[in-house]
């Protein structure tokens with residue numbers, strides 16, 4: 334997210350009285366918190382563990398080529414190379430190993446771009462066309478972190494990295510986006526162009 338965003342997040346977390354731990358391995362979870370390798374404990378009312386560092390066992394148990402962490406290796410067009418040839422296997426979204434700048438992050442909108450590109454790329458392949466669409470030019474971080482009483486807006490691409498707080502209104506923007514996203518996906522009403 335960039336240095337400015339991290340400094341801003343520290344302030345946001347401090348204001349919410351959220352405590353943080355970095356660079357310490359988790360030893361175990363307890364009913365009321367998380368215990369680290371040095372036996373320090375982060376107390377919590379509710380613990381959610383989101384293991385972003387390892388691929389799904391369906392992938393790691395398969396013979397697909399993977400990154401060291403177990404995500405499917407793909408090229409810019411989400412195609413998987415098998416036996417040194419581009420195959421008709423594709424991987425999209427969080428299960429794919431993203432390539433790109435250091436700050437790249439798995440994001441919902443990147444997963445959607447990959448999905449649309451793959452539909453297009455399959456169609457082109459079936460037409461014997463060499464035209465393809467890639468995901469890498471769409472890599473950026475766009476995140477609205479809802480804090481219940483507001484939100485933090487984070488953006489990062491090759492040129493810019495910033496974060497700014499959005500008290501009160503940010504919370505309702507995030508809720509509004511969730512509602513809009515869900516209902517347009519369900520086809521209840523059409524999407525606004527470009528959104």
Ligand SMILES: Cc1cc2nc3c(=O)[nH]c(=O)nc-3n(C[C@H](O)[C@H](O)[C@H](O)COP(=O)(O)OP(=O)(O)OC[C@H]3O[C@@H](n4cnc5c(N)ncnc54)[C@H](O)[C@@H]3O)c2cc1C
Pocket residue numbers: 383391425426427428439440441442443444475476477478
């Ligand atoms: C806490 C958190 C906050 C995030 N915030 C943002 C944000 O602000 N902006 C943003 O753009 N992105 C954000 N992301 C990232 C975004 O959610 C993911 O990149 C996106 O959901 C990836 O989509 P996907 O379809 O690849 O995977 P998923 O959305 O994870 O979908 C995979 C689906 O497969 C199902 N599944 C798993 N195993 C099996 C199985 N064996 N059989 C059948 N189904 C199975 C799962 O239940 C799930 O429904 C966030 C992620 C997290 C965890």
